[in-house]
Amino acid sequence: MPTEPSSFAPRDRPDRAADAARSGWLALGLVILVAVIYAQARAFGFVNIDDQQYVYENPFVLRGLTWAGVTRAFGTFQASNWHPLTWLSHMVDVQLFGVEPGWHHAVNVVLHAANTVLLFLFLRRVTAATFRSAAVAALFAVHPLHVESVAWISERKDVLSAALFLLALHAYVSWVQRPSRRRQGLVAGLFALGVLAKPMVVTLPFVLLLLDVWPLERLRDAPSRSERRSRILALLREKVPLFALCAGACAVTFFAQRAGDATVALSDVPLSARLTNALLAYAGYLGHAAWPAGLAAFYPHPWLAGASVPAWQVAGAATLLIAASAIAAHERARRPFLLWGWCWYLGTLIPVIGVVQVGTQASADRYTYLPLVGIFVAVVWAAAEVLDRVRASSAIRWAAAVLPLVALALASRTQAAAWRDSVALHRHALAVTERNWNAWSGLGDALSDAGRTGEAIDAYREALGIYPRLATAWNGLGAAFGRVGAHAEAIAPLENAVRIAPRYADAWYNLGTAYGNLGEHAKAARCFRAAVEANADHARAWSNLAIASLALGDRATALESLRRLRQLDSGLAGTLASLLATAPMR
Numbered sequence: 001m002p003t004e005p006s007s008f009a010p011r012d013r014p015d016r017a018a019d020a021a022r023s024g025w026l027a028l029g030l031v032i033l034v035a036v037i038y039a040q041a042r043a044f045g046f047v048n049i050d051d052q053q054y055v056y057e058n059p060f061v062l063r064g065l066t067w068a069g070v071t072r073a074f075g076t077f078q079a080s081n082w083h084p085l086t087w088l089s090h091m092v093d094v095q096l097f098g099v100e101p102g103w104h105h106a107v108n109v110v111l112h113a114a115n116t117v118l119l120f121l122f123l124r125r126v127t128a129a130t131f132r133s134a135a136v137a138a139l140f141a142v143h144p145l146h147v148e149s150v151a152w153i154s155e156r157k158d159v160l161s162a163a164l165f166l167l168a169l170h171a172y173v174s175w176v177q178r179p180s181r182r183r184q185g186l187v188a189g190l191f192a193l194g195v196l197a198k199p200m201v202v203t204l205p206f207v208l209l210l211l212d213v214w215p216l217e218r219l220r221d222a223p224s225r226s227e228r229r230s231r232i233l234a235l236l237r238e239k240v241p242l243f244a245l246c247a248g249a250c251a252v253t254f255f256a257q258r259a260g261d262a263t264v265a266l267s268d269v270p271l272s273a274r275l276t277n278a279l280l281a282y283a284g285y286l287g288h289a290a291w292p293a294g295l296a297a298f299y300p301h302p303w304l305a306g307a308s309v310p311a312w313q314v315a316g317a318a319t320l321l322i323a324a325s326a327i328a329a330h331e332r333a334r335r336p337f338l339l340w341g342w343c344w345y346l347g348t349l350i351p352v353i354g355v356v357q358v359g360t361q362a363s364a365d366r367y368t369y370l371p372l373v374g375i376f377v378a379v380v381w382a383a384a385e386v387l388d389r390v391r392a393s394s395a396i397r398w399a400a401a402v403l404p405l406v407a408l409a410l411a412s413r414t415q416a417a418a419w420r421d422s423v424a425l426h427r428h429a430l431a432v433t434e435r436n437w438n439a440w441s442g443l444g445d446a447l448s449d450a451g452r453t454g455e456a457i458d459a460y461r462e463a464l465g466i467y468p469r470l471a472t473a474w475n476g477l478g479a480a481f482g483r484v485g486a487h488a489e490a491i492a493p494l495e496n497a498v499r500i501a502p503r504y505a506d507a508w509y510n511l512g513t514a515y516g517n518l519g520e521h522a523k524a525a526r527c528f529r530a531a532v533e534a535n536a537d538h539a540r541a542w543s544n545l546a547i548a549s550l551a552l553g554d555r556a557t558a559l560e561s562l563r564r565l566r567q568l569d570s571g572l573a574g575t576l577a578s579l580l581a582t583a584p585m586r
Contacts, residue, residue: 041105050154064095077256085196111159118166144292151419157198164194264357273303283317296429298438344374422446437467471501505535539569
């Protein structure tokens with residue numbers, strides 16, 4: 001890697017044409033790097049973690065891009081979130097490619113490649129260090145912690161929101177260079193679109209303040225302390241609209257997650273456990289960034305797993321974070337990139353660090369998609385400074401850059417392969433983690449879908465043996481009993497599922513189906529009613545509610561259910577209409 005200036009301050013480039021050509025070739029190389037790792041995703045299928053509700057079982061998405069789908073995306077909370085732009089992107093995919101999963105994966109890969117180039121161009125824009133910027137972008141492209149965001153179709157929200165986040169950074173630099181209302185409005189518009197794709201990007205105003213301090217150095221020329229204070233207040237005032245958008249997005253997200261029963265109560269995970277886990281997660285992400293082994297789609301929360309965290313781990317995590325913070329603060333004048341990168345990392349992780357516990361995971365690889373940019377910048381700039389100091393040869397510089405990238409790229413190819421199907425994904429998680437109830441339950445679902453019901457039942461029981469309050473495993477166990485005709489045995493586990501998660505539509509549907517097969521139509525109708533109250537888009541529940549109502553002589557409810565079903569699944573509605581037409585009047 002050639003010697004480059006260590007400062008982030010923009011410099012004049014004497015040979016703009018040569019620099020542009022060099023940057024173009026580097027950008028092309030970054031795209032090829034992404035393709036080498038993720039081309040295999042074209043052969044991957046859907047997985048049974050969220051892909052069903054995001055794509056292949058979502059009636060509005062399956063119709064492609066329609067006005068009804070647009071209004072639904074903006075007008076309701078789905079998947080315990082409000083991210084309408086993500087829903088629209090899935091609808092566009094179906095409109096263009098149908099439900100073939102390979103193309104949906106390909107769009108994620110293209111977005112990741114675009115994000116890699118956008119990051120490179122942004123760093124290059126605010127510094128003359130073209131090769132260092134390319135090195136940071138290359139780490140972003142190949143790091144195994146980013147595989148989850150790219151290889152998982154449901155994480156479209158990650159790569160899409162990141163693209164808008166990075167475009168907003170570019171727009172902000174343009175506004176700082178040449179202020180105008182139009183450019184300021186563009187920053188706000190891109191930020192709003194990013195929030196509509198995934199609320200995690202609410203940290204953008206904080207990141208812009210970091211940019212103000214360094215590398216844009218908008219406080220540099222303040223001659224006195226009072227002038228500096230005045231500048232700081234001005235920087236904060238200009239971002240008031242962005243902070244207002246941030247507050248609104250946080251409020252909407254909180255209500256959406258509460259409405260979807262995604263938030264975990266303090267009685268289940270107390271604040272002390274949340275803070276401890278946040279500390280471990282901050283340190284753990286750094287550990288996985290340095291040595292990305294044992295990565296999985298789900299990491300069980302130790303408190304929910306009933307496992308105690310050794311005191312030495314907590315002390316070690318705290319020591320690491322305090323030491324890193326102290327070093328970054330001490331070196332802020334000579335090496336501002338350390339404090340900048342460290343603050344980027346700490347700040348952009350705040351929305352998902354677990355103080356507000358959503359779901360039962362302790363951490364997630366996807367949460368590091370943007371936060372690790374700060375660590376990559378700090379590491380690359382520090383490494384380049386060391387190489388400059390020892391006057392390393394070009395061969396050593398290139399080896400220092402290329403060898404880690406090759407190792408990470410190989411690890412990412414292997415990690416991506418685990419996402420090829422649901423069985424492979426969950427078996428991989430079980431191989432690299434302990435007491436992983438979510439992986440056992442997901443494996444049970446995959447085995448059940450494959451007709452391997454006996455193995456599925458065993459997998460569900462493994463999950464429940466670890467975490468008895470896992471509603472999805474109770475639901476899967478009951479549904480598996482139903483598949484083999486053991487409808488009476490299905491009742492108890494399904495009742496457990498709806499007792500734990502009262503708004504679990506699939507569990508209510510399966511419980512209603514079990515009661516219906518036992519001839520208890522009144523109980524079945526009550527369950528199907530609960531299913532559609534929890535999820536108004538549950539087409540099969542509307543269909544079975546109509547059938548159960550018809551069996552009870554309630555033709556009015558049956559006709560109303562048919563009307564709702566026509567909005568969701570015309571084929572199923574046609575079959576049900578024929579049944580209603582031939583049913584005797586009571």
